[in-house]
Amino acid sequence: MSAHLDLDESVPGVADDGVWLTCIECGERFAPFDAIRYTCDDCDGLLEVRYADLPTWDDFGGASTPESGPYGVWRYSDALPFESGVSLPEGGTPLHHVPRLEDETGVATLRVKHEGMNPTGSFKDRGMTVGVRVAQAVGVDRLACASTGNTSAALAAYGARAGLETLVLLPAGKVAEGKVAQASLHGARILEVDGNFDRCLDIVQDLAARGEVYLLNSLNPFRLEGQKTIGLEIMERFRADEGTYPDRIVLPVGNAGNTAALYKCFRELRRAGAIDADEVPKLTGVQAEGSAPMVEAIENGTDGIRRWEDVETRATAIRIGNPVNAPKALPGIRETGGTAVAVSDEAITDAQRALAAEGVGVEPASAASLAGLRKLRAEGRVDPDEDVVCLTTGHLLKDPQAAYEAGSDPEPVPADTDAVLDHLAE
Ligand SMILES: *Cc1c(COP(=O)(O)O)cnc(C)c1O
Numbered sequence: 001m002s003a004h005l006d007l008d009e010s011v012p013g014v015a016d017d018g019v020w021l022t023c024i025e026c027g028e029r030f031a032p033f034d035a036i037r038y039t040c041d042d043c044d045g046l047l048e049v050r051y052a053d054l055p056t057w058d059d060f061g062g063a064s065t066p067e068s069g070p071y072g073v074w075r076y077s078d079a080l081p082f083e084s085g086v087s088l089p090e091g092g093t094p095l096h097h098v099p100r101l102e103d104e105t106g107v108a109t110l111r112v113k114h115e116g117m118n119p120t121g122s123f124k125d126r127g128m129t130v131g132v133r134v135a136q137a138v139g140v141d142r143l144a145c146a147s148t149g150n151t152s153a154a155l156a157a158y159g160a161r162a163g164l165e166t167l168v169l170l171p172a173g174k175v176a177e178g179k180v181a182q183a184s185l186h187g188a189r190i191l192e193v194d195g196n197f198d199r200c201l202d203i204v205q206d207l208a209a210r211g212e213v214y215l216l217n218s219l220n221p222f223r224l225e226g227q228k229t230i231g232l233e234i235m236e237r238f239r240a241d242e243g244t245y246p247d248r249i250v251l252p253v254g255n256a257g258n259t260a261a262l263y264k265c266f267r268e269l270r271r272a273g274a275i276d277a278d279e280v281p282k283l284t285g286v287q288a289e290g291s292a293p294m295v296e297a298i299e300n301g302t303d304g305i306r307r308w309e310d311v312e313t314r315a316t317a318i319r320i321g322n323p324v325n326a327p328k329a330l331p332g333i334r335e336t337g338g339t340a341v342a343v344s345d346e347a348i349t350d351a352q353r354a355l356a357a358e359g360v361g362v363e364p365a366s367a368a369s370l371a372g373l374r375k376l377r378a379e380g381r382v383d384p385d386e387d388v389v390c391l392t393t394g395h396l397l398k399d400p401q402a403a404y405e406a407g408s409d410p411e412p413v414p415a416d417t418d419a420v421l422d423h424l425a426e
């Protein structure tokens with residue numbers, strides 16, 4: 001574990017509740033809710049939420065509230081900065097068995113954690129329930145994000161629930177239909193930017209710096225606190241079902257927020273003594289070939305990433321050339337012994353069909369995880385004795401166009417039973 005990401009620091013004098021923010025680059029600490037900041041005042045490094053006390057498995061047992069229900073993000077409130085938040089509720093998603101894909105990929109165990117089953121259809125809800133709670137704590141009234149689609153859908157829904165104004169910046173023509181429809185109906189003001197996602201994020205960061213909006217992209221460290229519950233759920237459920245923790249978690253990578261959140265989850269479990277060093281799953285990131293700056297950095301062994309100006313892929317949710325959480329996520333991939341791999345759009349669509357054939361309906365970006373696992377198995381970089389979880393990040397209905405194109409065409413028939421039987425016999 002690299003020094004700058006080591007969680008082991010003494011209790012600081014900056015927070016009452018044992019919660020504070022630490023800069024991952026220079027180690028400076030800040031009180032969490034006295035001012036709005038997204039990066040370090042001193043060096044502009046990424047901030048991370050830290051806790052004086054970290055919970056272990058027993059602390060989570062059965063916690064539930066009427067609002068959050070028995071399973072879900074707030075079950076893990078001992079690992080979060082608040083007891084509860086604006087909830088729809090989120091989390092508690094299935095960890096599917098996929099026996100045919102398990103056979104086909106030839107690993108010991110394959111399970112699929114389907115984050116498309118969240119209230120707005122993606123894991124972004126987990127981050128948003130915490131992020132909007134923080135927005136209430138710091139007392140802002142206008143929330144904003146740049147988005148490839150799912151963040152905007154989640155922000156619009158959670159902002160609406162909280163009665164706050166929401167503004168979303170989307171790359172014009174590059175967001176799947178279902179996601180724009182959600183943001184629109186939940187009442188977000190939608191700005192279609194003539195530029196890619198990375199430009200949208202540049203602009204919304206400027207707006208936030210000028211105090212115009214509260215930024216709820218995954219640069220906001222509180223988003224990642226909610227998202228780390230994906231890791232807690234996987235670890236708890238997998239161990240309950242399989243008697244062990246997974247060896248590897250394979251996930252699609254866009255801004256690398258989830259990769260960073262899972263890594264933080266494992267470090268906190270380690271520090272709490274809940275898992276051993278050899279029980280940390282290998283974080284394995286998958287990107288589309290046309291949008292793979294993280295894969296490039298892992299392959300070249302560089303500390304930072306090179307911003308890709310022109311990115312293209314059918315998996316629009318991960319069409320990102322400048323992953324803001326790379327400084328948190330690259331160490332996560334390396335220090336867990338994981339890797340990163342790029343897959344073609346064709347392989348993504350194939351994987352989307354294969355998941356659908358198991359009854360698991362996902363959007364293209366989500367299928368990148370399975371496509372990546374298939375490629376790594378074919379190259380012998382994942383062993384046959386591994387227990388693997390693939391994360392599927394968003395629901396099939398997010399991108400109906402992609403689903404139509406990947407699926408079979410409807411067959412027109414006359415409104416007559418004999419004609420239908422004739423057609424079926426053809
Ligand atoms: C946001 C998103 C991703 C990318 O997640 P990061 O945390 O930004 O790496 C992947 N898939 C879907 C469906 C998403 O909405």
Ligand SMILES: [Zn+2]
Pocket residue numbers: 023024025026027028040041042043044045
């Ligand atoms: Zn700093």
